Amino acid sequence: MTVASIPRGTRDFGPDIVRKRNYIIQTIRSTFETYGFEPLETPAMENIETLTGKYGDEGDKLMFKILNNGDIYSKGAQATTNQELINAVSEKALRYDLTIPFARYVAMNRSQLTFPFKRFQIQPVWRADNPQRGRFREFYQCDADVIGSKSLISEMELLSIYSRVFEQLNLQVEIKLNNRKILAGLAELAGIADRMMEMTILLDKLDKIGPEKLHELMLKAAFSNDAIACIEQFLAIKGTNETVLLALKELFKHTEIALRGIDEIETVLKGYQLMQQGDKPNQLAIDLTLARGLNYYTGIIIEVKSAEVAMGSIGGGGRYDDLTGIFGVPDMSGVGISFGLDRIYEVLLELNRFPDTTKNGTKVLFINFGNQAETTALQLVQAIRQETIAAEIYPSNEKIKKQMEYANKKQIPFVVLIGENELQNNQVVIKNMASGEQQTVSIATFIQHIKELFSI
């Protein structure tokens, strides 16, 4: 016998959970479609060389590799390093995110596509990470990307999508904004342009570890005193978006790349305000420490966190100027965002914000009395379904008690009883399971009664 279990970091989704997840997915999907994005799905697995090297060393480590079939032993036996072994026995890997597969798709189909191409994709991704709260090894991403346009209108629209989705989900969030060009400018100004990645990863830790600890880490990284002073001057910039922008312009007045980044943020902020007029927009805040790990971002970067629950980010994105270049298609600028479905689920659950409609299931259960009564019940259950009311008949003539228990456990709000007594009088009994009340109605008016119960 096999012990029933699933790999850690993976989950089964029971009926209640699927209904709640579908609610989130439908909210996101319909918003994507409203903004003109088209659906795309790609395979769970990609050729391993499509994915390796795209997410940094850490990403390569966390990628699930698929073992080749056949005789891998003799091929693997000749390997002298871990990497050689992987090359010898694996040529496929599970996708690590949706963006690189999307870039691959665009590169493969560029002649068929109409640009700018706007696609959304809602599929699971896999990472061989250590699971913990809000972190799984199989989880869903809900991505929307625009590729083939440099216009900042895309950024504005994607931010607007964030705002709209979280408003519809009744969640308060902080949408944080930064620009890789500003970070590049900072690295340049600090004289450590060659170590920008290292610097941004350190900056990203600031709100977690505090300025003193950050100072220590920068010393440890052997940044010069001048460089550290420059970075700390940068981090001291605080206030409203307007004052931050002003201070940035002053600090970077001779750093061209940063100025462009500042200008982009300013443009996007203005456009966003314009688009959100009339709505109560989620506030955008410039966060100069926002870095984001994925190293293909080149312009504006975005991150969303819950304002109500302590959780990692529940969404993120940014612009990448040359994503398809690695697949031989240069100069394709794209910008995208991603929703972390699983984390949004955890947040909604914790705040108890799922609407009652996610409890939907069967609305009416017909008790099975067997024989002639069963035949009548079968006809009536089908008639109810014609009205698109979810209904079912208990499949066998069990004790009434057992059938009632079934209705109770499935939280079915109404039960219909048609026994011999009712049959003789051409009547049925409708029982309200919440109140316990029951009414006897004629078969002729039964459908009408049911429709009234559901206000149809």
Place this chain on the structure above:
RNA sequence: GUGGGUGUAGCUCAGUUGGUUAGAGCAUCGGUUUGUGGUACCGAGGGUCGAGGGUUCGAGCCCCUUCAUCCACCCCA
């Protein structure tokens, strides 16, 4: 990969300095009720105490190993 916590009934957990036959609540099943669930009462089933080894007259409890799981770091959605 690093550090810490926890593994006892289907679930959540008690279990005294190491001492007889390992308990509770919930859940399940049966009954009070052969045409009525949810509430109440009565009863029943259910355990290799994660696994393996060791110490001991005796181990759920102590020691070692191992596995699983959770939390944190790294990194990330």
